[in-house]
Amino acid sequence: MDTHEQPVLEVKDLVVRYYVEGSVVEAVNGISFSLYKGKTLGLIGETGAGKTTTALSLLRLVPDPPGVIESGEILYKGKNVLSLPEKEVRQYRGNDVAMIFQDPMSSLNPVMHVGDQIRESIEIHENVSKYEALDRAKRMLESVEIPSSRYYEYPHQFSGGMKQRVVIAMALACSPQVLIADEPTTALDVTIQAQVLDMMRQLIDEYKMSMLMITHDLGVVAEICDFVAIIYAGEIVESGTIEDIFNNTKHPYTIGLFNSLPDLDSPTSRLNAIPGLMPNPSDLPTGCRFHPRCQHATTLCSTEKPHKEDVSATHTVSCWNYKEIERQ
């Protein structure tokens, strides 16, 4: 795979903080990653790691107050999204970069026809007649395998999986270059999840989109992503291609995540849980943010933050001791 081409979306040293009731929540602490054309990046992290804040920042949707994007750049095709005037940002949202949220019920307006919600998104961004927009909206429904005869139905008449497909149709209606999917299948049953992931993959291939898939599910990542970045306490602790991360895991947190999964193939009597909890983002530990929970931690880890090191041309990790660590 060719990583020398220009990324479609590039995030550089993003820092986002929330100022709440006298304390500072360090949600995102210097994140950098890139999205390439036609490729999917999986952003893996648990609750409180900063994934949703990152996603919102890409669309400049971080509520301000109390959130502030302190520093960093988000380059879409070379232009810094963070310094665009408001009018251009609105054009950018939905048209160039679209987002799907986790809970389809709250993304859909309960008193509007589902078809109209798709049509609205087309009408906002493109200069087409009402009829053409209607027509395109119907075709979008068909492309997510919902009969266009259901255009005039309301969200509550659809099941969870179908609602999520409507949301996907809305997001793709303007053929965006980048799709951000924030835990799109977490709320769905596993058989429906399979359907929706399958459909998403087809559409991404067809539209040649780049996707940022935010999830905590390593299985979903294995299915659909080309690249992976693992986020912990607002920082990326490891990133690389999917082979790098799954077959040559280096960071203790990532290894811990893999080990705590109950494996379908091998019988285990006890799971290897990672002790402790994700740190409170308003009170982060010194040095490496993961050191209080890490069995390989040394004194250095508690005082100095590790630099990003190259394991290979595609694989980076932030850990002082990664060379000594092997995943069993």
Next chain:
Amino acid sequence: MKGDLTTTKNIKRKQGSVGRQVVRRLLKNKRAMTGIIILLIVILGSIFAPLLTSYGYAEQIPRDYFQFPSKNHLLGTDNFGRDIWSRVLYGGRYTLFIAFTVTFFAALIGTLVGIVAGYFRRLDSVLMRITDIFMGLPQMMFGVSVVAALGPNMRNMMIALTISAIPEFARIVRAQVLTVKDQEFIEAARSIGASDLRIIRHHILPNVSAPIIVQFTLCSVNTILMSASLSFVGMGVQPPAPEWGLMISEGRAYLRDYWHIAILPGVAIMITTLGMNLLGDGLRDALDPRLKQ
């Protein structure tokens, strides 16, 4: 390994009970604090009235009629030579007593009705239709009718006001009970063998208290205004009691020349209700669960 290795850093800064959080937020809210201060002034003023004035509220000093505010009479005197400052201070006692008592009983009965309707669902339709009827009656008209039937005095006025304040409480409590009832912790309480009484006392009521508290302040404000109105038309507190509404009524005839007799008690009503409203606003903000981190 049992348990987990947690450093103390992982415990969120101890927030304390919901009650303590609310109080903390209230203290930071400027509006609420202003309201509390105003109310404190009114309350203390009426409690310590004898210390703040040397005149009785019914004491008539014939040579001092119709005096405007002066050194001798801080707020002037009325047509009977009664010191208005005293009357306003003592009148505060009436106002606060009526507001608190009416609201308290309305809250008590209303909560009971709300719980029976919302938790036990028995008589839910019947009870709600009855509350609908009462809420449809203009309060003033209802108050006048009841007092006319029972006789014009403070007690009967309070009865009328209590009855007309119950439905609002009942509705609010019922709505909140319905929401809380569906929460899993209620199911959990049942599964550990809790009786209905226990569930209501420990699980439902504490989680229903927020809207009741807010309604308490709203109801108090309304009661003050209603009691002033009813007394104004003679259907409430009777002379010579220094109830503020009654004072306005008595001063009506002299509005053109001696406006202070009617206006000053009106100002007192305004200040008191302002304090209550500010407190109510502040409480509503402090109790809003969405503001939780």
Next chain:
Amino acid sequence: MEKTLLEVKNLKKYFSTSAGPLHAVDSISFKLRRGTTLGVVGESGCGKSTLGRLILHLLPVTDGQIFYDGEDITNPNRKKLRLLRRNMQMVFQDPYSSLNPRQTVADIIGEPLVIYKVSESKKDLGIRTRDIMEIVGLPSRYETTYPHELDGGRRQRVGLGRAIALNPQLIVCDEPVSALDVSIQAQILNLLQDLQKQLGLTYLFITHDLSVVKHISDEIMVMYLGVMVEKSPTDDLFKWQLHPYTKALLSAIPQAKLGIKKDRILLRGELSSPINPPNACRFAPRCNYAIDMCYRSNPSLEKVLPDHFVACHRVREINEF
């Protein structure tokens, strides 16, 4: 062979709706042996949560019987119910709404003890509460904390503490780890297993997550639209899934491994309506193997292999034996 602690025969729960009776649970039968874990697996709408609540008498039974330790407990009177509740407890799914936000951890865990007047004194209550907290891995300093000050994993520990407070024999776990992060899930699952060994508990473990259920169950039953479609010992189920739905369910799970060429079985369509279902196989509309007969009669559960039960007309043909 351990004794049967819980037995359920033809259990039915129908809810009446304006469109007709909703068959939430339809003729479920099984036996749960003491000290073991029975996993109940299915997706939304299959009736597994309703089943759990029926067993704990949080919902009234429409038809069928429940036996506890050999005794019929289908419709207990108040006194009997009070006794039963000491023996059967539940751990709930949502760590956020299953705890009263106005109670401290000590209050929550101690409440069952207070209700059944287990302690003679406040001091004794405190001691017992702290003991339970220790068993579930909550340091005693959490006694005075409130649920909103805790994360999901710790809240589940509180819920667990509440469930074991009365020393029950049976615990129904309704999706206890579904709302938790992966690393915390592992902690709680380990805790559940430890407690089972320590306290000799029997679990009815309800979940939609096949990998979790494999880890913790001795036997698994798969439900679809209120009906049991397959039941077998855990290892057997993962080796040979015989019902088309179970096959699809298993193949749908995304695995955290590369290089697995998946012949994913994609199911057509959506769940059919549980209201007034026709006398047919509930899974037929979505089944890749459905034939005419499947739409005309409801298959009953039959024993296909030792200890392995399946409800499918074509089970032998599909699996080639």
